[in-house]
Amino acid sequence: MDTELKLIIGGSHTDNGGNIVFINDFDMQAVKRFYRIKHPDIDTIRGGSGHKIEQRWFHVSFGAFLVKLIKIDDWITPHPWLPIKKIVLKEADHAVLRIPSGYATAVQALEENSEFMVFANYPIEHAKDDDYLFPVDYFKTKHEN
Numbered sequence: 329m330d331t332e333l334k335l336i337i338g339g340s341h342t343d344n345g346g347n348i349v350f351i352n353d354f355d356m357q358a359v360k361r362f363y364r365i366k367h368p369d370i371d372t373i374r375g376g377s378g379h380k381i382e383q384r385w386f387h388v389s390f391g392a393f394l395v396k397l398i399k400i401d402d403w404i405t406p407h408p409w410l411p412i413k414k415i416v417l418k419e420a421d422h423a424v425l426r427i428p429s430g431y432a433t434a435v436q437a438l439e440e441n442s443e444f445m446v447f448a449n450y451p452i453e454h455a456k457d458d459d460y461l462f463p464v465d466y467f468k469t470k471h472e473n
Contacts, residue, residue, distance in 0.1 A: 336426060391419055432460065
């Protein structure tokens, strides 16, 4: 199984019928559910959740987000200084960020009323067994890269 983060790039096309956004290389065969999250402000940080088994895919449908990711080394007592990877995802990028299992994430809107979609590869019944919560301050700048 691929354990690397991957940005899946799409595109858009405009004609007399309007604008179409596509991400043709996003293979959705593994997706079992999805949900949409809206941030009304740029101060709220959502996250601190990690998944040892489940994968996630993030797609910004409106606005922009800063996504912070930590590859967890130990799910019981993770090292307090694991590096943080920062990725900015924008609606205009027409992209999906694939987050493989083993990562914890935190997201913050960079524009008010930004929205993103989250796709997961397990049904909701599985979520309670693979939802590891970390304090949001675990994602602070002291160990970002």
